[in-house]
Amino acid sequence: MLTLQVEGMSCGHCVRAVTEAIRTLDPKAEVQVDLAAGTVRAETAAAPRAVAAAVEEEGYKVLSGA
Template sequence: MTTSQTPTITLTVEGMSCGHCVKAVTAAIQSKDPNAKVVVDLADGTVKTETILPRHVVTMAVEEEGYAVKA
């Protein structure tokens, strides 16, 4: 998933359990960066995204949807 131009950010997120969670988290990140590539792994509780956004902006977008991001 990693490209040479866009860094990958991986977050551990609590509270994701279904397809709605995947859509909500993906939409939240893509609302800040429409070109972001987002992969949500419900089993691992991770969100990986290729984005130009800084980590704290991605974290804030996920938390605004009601999910807890682990440090």
């Protein structure tokens, strides 16, 4: 399980954007976004750095976890 601390997520659109970005790398990924805590948890076969890069490409800042 990969856990990322992510800055800038605030709404349902953010949840969808992050989830879809990760699932582009791994369509079977299980993704959980906690807006209040600013975390993204992903059960994925994708490399942690690739997941972080995909989240950052959506416009969010990964603070830790990759």
